[in-house]
Amino acid sequence: MxxxxxxxxxxxxxxxxxxxxxxxxxxxxxxxxxxxxxxxxxxxxxxxxxxxxxxxxxxxCNPIIWLNKDLILSHISVLPERFDLKLFDVIDSTNNYLLQQLKRNALNKGNVHVIVSEFQSSGRGREGHIWECGFGNGLMFSMCWYFEKSVSDLSGLSLAIGIAIVRVLKANSIQNIQIKWPNDILCENQKLAGILTEIRSEMHGPTYAVIGVGINCNLSKSVKTHINQEFTDLSSIASHLIDRNQLLGQLLTEFCQVLNDFESYGFTYFKKEWISYHSYEGREVDLKSTSGPIVTGIIDGVTSDGAICLLTPEGKKSFSGGSIFVRPRYTNV
Known part of the structure; x- marks a missing residue:
């Protein structure tokens, strides 16, 4: 743009x-x-x-606290010199930028590459959905992480990233934060943030994960009219002003910790904690897939690779893949 x-x-x-x-x-x-x-x-x-x-x-109407590279780096407590952070006013998509850089072999494996933008003209969510956020209204960023693992070993990665976001928000005294399988962060059943993880691998070699995150901070009225689901933002739920520069530095620090643990132990290490944050755990739901019929069941945790588990009349079943959506059958439970 x-x-x-x-x-x-x-x-x-x-x-x-x-x-x-x-x-x-x-x-x-x-x-x-x-x-x-x-x-x-x-x-x-x-x-x-x-x-x-x-x-x-x-x-x-809503003055902007601008993102500042030096301030962001000052809030990273784990080897800030490793971070190659680029800040844009406007970009099509932070994920797209990093994917293009990977395609050109332009990223240094020794650095943690992070792209942040005040506005995305073509921000993407899961299943090709559009991520709506105005200039300076949120945190829109992507990180590229290098794994000495194959693609098959990265199952559950986006769920682990969800844990990192919840930890940081709780540390900032944001209450009632939960995760909705597989990649949404909720507050009181309203969407606050989303995660989009895209994997690229070399032939018989290492794997790169481009991890995109969007967090609603202080949405403008013009953005709110374009969102077709229940949503909230930090300005509505926080008891104090959240500094985006500080929050991003904290998130990048926590991401590094979680990703290092994930590389060492896989999603199994995070499974119990993730279940404790799951918004629909123990609730009856409809699970919808573009490739199959609707399945009704009671959510009973996740598998060690991040697949959702349902107790159905036919027994316990697990489901995974990008085309699965979970919706509550009853909102008053």
Whole structure:
């Protein structure tokens, strides 16, 4: 997506949350009044809420605490020098960027490569779903991790990443955080965050995992109208302001710990903890798959490779794969 640098300059001017007249903005940016209206339209494309005051001034509804590379690195407590962190204002997809770099053999195995962006024009979720988040509204980042393992040994990886996110949110006094199998983070049954893990491997060699994460921090009204499921954000559930720079540094630190443990012990090491966080554990659900009939059963944990287990009339069964969706049959339990 084309980045309009002049529009971002306008956003910086508006970021104090005060009302600025069109004439003043035009003067500060050395452009015409007509150009200011054009730039405001560009900012709307980034899902930024800007209020028109008395038809001759603009105010940013939710000022942004900008992401800062040095601040993020200062909050990483495990070998921050290993991290190759790139910060973008706008990108199509952080996962796509890392996958393209892998294809070009442009990533150093000795580094932990992280891509962070204030806005994604084509953010992706599971099963090709679109990840909706406005400029500066959340944390949208991807990490590439190198494994001396085959693809078959990485089952349950996204579930382990879910544990890392829950741990960090709990450490920040965010209550009632749960995981929905396989890759959603919930608060009071509303989606707060999602995980998208994509694996690439060399022929008879090591494996790379590109781990994408999106967390809702302070969603704009324009974003909220485009989300077609129950959702929440940190500004709605936290008792204090969450600094995105600090939160990302904490997440990257915890990811390193979890990924090292995962490489050593696999998902079995995390299984009990994961079950304790599962939002639908012990509940009757419908399990939907694009390749088979709906299966009804009671959730009874997960297997050692992260497959969901259901107690059905025909006995205990396990299900895995990217096309499976779990929905509660009853919301008042």
């Amino acid at each position: 084309y980045v309009n640098l002049r529009a971002l300059q306008l956003l910086v001017l508006l970021n104090d949350g005060l009302c600025h007249s069109v004439n003043t903005l035009a003067k500060n940016l050395a452009c015409s009044i007509k150009s200011i209206y054009f730039l405001v339209d560009q900012l709307h494309k980034y899902r930024i809420d800007i209020e028109n005051i008395n038809e001759d001034g603009f105010r940013l």
